[in-house]
Amino acid sequence: MSRIYFGIIDSKLRAKARFSPRQKGFMNESGCFNNIHILNELLRHSKAKNGLVVTQLDVSKAFDTCRTKL
Numbered sequence: 001m002s003r004i005y006f007g008i009i010d011s012k013l014r015a016k017a018r019f020s021p022r023q024k025g026f027m028n029e030s031g032c033f034n035n036i037h038i039l040n041e042l043l044r045h046s047k048a049k050n051g052l053v054v055t056q057l058d059v060s061k062a063f064d065t066c067r068t069k070l
Contacts, residue, residue, distance in 0.1 A: 039055060046053040 039053075042053045042055075045051070
């Protein structure tokens with residue numbers, strides 16, 4: 001029952017809140033797919049122009065809530 005309430009509250013807050021277009025965590029869209037696609041396009045464009053792309057991937061907290069012991 002609490003999941004229903006949290007879902008309602010979540011949808012109401014998301015309707016009113018403003019998020020950065022770079023925000024991918026806790027969003028309903030496929031953030032990983034979109035970010036990988038953007039990175040691939042940057043690399044492809046950079047190689048075509050003999051340029052350089054610098055990226056930073058922060059996964060330090062990506063899996064901190066996952067159970068690691070079965």
